[in-house]
Amino acid sequence: MSKLPSLKNLSYLLALHQHQNFNRAAQACNVSQSTLSSGIQNLEEQLGCQLIERDHKSFLFTGMGEEVVEQARRILTSTEELLYFAQSQGKIMEGPLRLGCIPTIAPFLVGPLTKQLQVDHPKLQLNIREDTTDNLLHLLRNGELDVLVLALPVDLQGNQSYVLGRDPFKLVMHQSMADNLHEPVQYNQLPDNSIFLLEKEHCLTGHAVAACELADSTKINPFTATSLHSLVQMADARLGATFIPQMAIDRGILNGTDLVALQPTGQQASREIGLVYRPTTNRRQTFRRLAEFIAQLLPEPLLK
Amino acid sequence: MSKLPSLKNLSYLLALHQHQNFNRAAQACNVSQSTLSSGIQNLEEQLGCQLIERDHKSFLFTGMGEEVVEQARRILTSTEELLYFAQSQGKIMEGPLRLGCIPTIAPFLVGPLTKQLQVDHPKLQLNIREDTTDNLLHLLRNGELDVLVLALPVDLQGNQSYVLGRDPFKLVMHQSMADNLHEPVQYNQLPDNSIFLLEKEHCLTGHAVAACELADSTKINPFTATSLHSLVQMADARLGATFIPQMAIDRGILNGTDLVALQPTGQQASREIGLVYRPTTNRRQTFRRLAEFIAQLLPEPLLK
């Protein structure tokens, strides 16, 4: 069996990939340029393949180089996790925790969550990143995030999850439009093109359409919004109706508007919120505890 | 950030865990006992915690030590995979492949599979281990196996899978017992205690009972067998009936007996066969290809 590549050299490769420049990468690693350079060469020799194509002045990662970077990132992440886990003696709810959250949850969760955690677990350093489901799953996979808060169902791509609770959808529209409607609202009472949704990148769109049984797409306005706050503004301007999760309403997203929230059609007109983590994690206990915290902040907690 | 533990020291720890003896572990690593000893101490210092409890004469892994071993195993496995992946230039269907298979599939799959692979992919070194679903999943998780052939559904514990096909169950009994039965066989026509099954460790038992809608447990004989071949022997001795998968019948498990295979009750009286692998693998292409090979050998292939 040939010798394993060293973690140090793998980290050099990652830095080089990130900075795309030997000097800056070396600086980031606190080593000299020559050290990093020979580290990479060493790695190429051990792996028996070319990782970067050089042309005296510059370089480019090969396909294999990119692949190796991906895997090296996972290996280094696991090792860092092991180090942290051991150093903290397996204590839960301590140290840095990088949490990813989708944009239709984050603004309504982050505030109360951080406040609560600061009181109960001051040693936990919560670091939050807001992005789409797909991007977050990628970052989780690569070890750039530790745990995600997503709306389910979603293809977990081999990750594991705790179900935290449900978040009902409400059909939100201007007071003046709601006068002659009965709950749950039948969509055929609404004019065509009168329902506004988020861009398709947001999983909320699909979840809302499915959960609220909005099969009739002629009701959906092709113009999409980029945030719940935009949707609220559009509805308040009497452009039409929209779906807003209860969570956002509880946090006062409708305050100062003339909007009303009505019950939409749908057996279970709600989305499920889950906490997602790598199956190889060593921080399950922390995640479990975190899950309980977050569940408490949901309209319909299912945990604990 | 403190320094990462070296892979070398982690491998020393693994060896020590495996051999439970410094000298033998050192030998296995091709280093001296003192090297290994100080390597472990080094590791403990870096991780800032005790991994083994020593009492001048012997030692014992601490709880944390066991945890670290588990994770170290994963890290080393990933790194070895990276090394192999790079060295083989990402070529598929080459090199060693450690496949785990459950006992109710292995005897009927391994023969034709290895024969076929030797012809089409002679550079693939197939290494097969037969064990129960639970044990195989554990070995997969720990990197001691690369890929599993299991009967589904089963809790994949975060692993991923390809569905390969279906394998129908047949109700097998002695000719003389089958005379006045109609297919699909109604179980109430059978005497009590007349159906023999495998030990509960075998997932086939549960799958067969569910798929063939055998709710009436008074029909099940409490005496269990340890292999399909035993079941066949018992049925041939007119002790009763049993469920045998089509795959085994196709491979001639009933040859030389006076048994007949009847269609049991059940909408879809069959089990699903799947190929299971770690979500972090870098050999998806190989597994995909292997999946196609195995699917061809199933009674009802679903792949390709």
Place this chain on the structure above:
DNA sequence: AACCTTAATTAGTATTTCCGATTATAGTAA
């Protein structure tokens, strides 16, 4: 009591890693 086995320790050696300086190459500005 003598001997064996165990893991830790020590001191010296070998190896590896790293740095600083230099080189080679290409692009850019005067």
Place this chain on the structure above:
DNA sequence: TTACTATAATCGGAAATACTAATTAAGGTT
């Protein structure tokens, strides 16, 4: 053209590390 800048590779020596053999210490066995 001629400097000047920026890039990555190379080289020689210094520092750090890893390794070994021999020894020690302690418990168990004969």
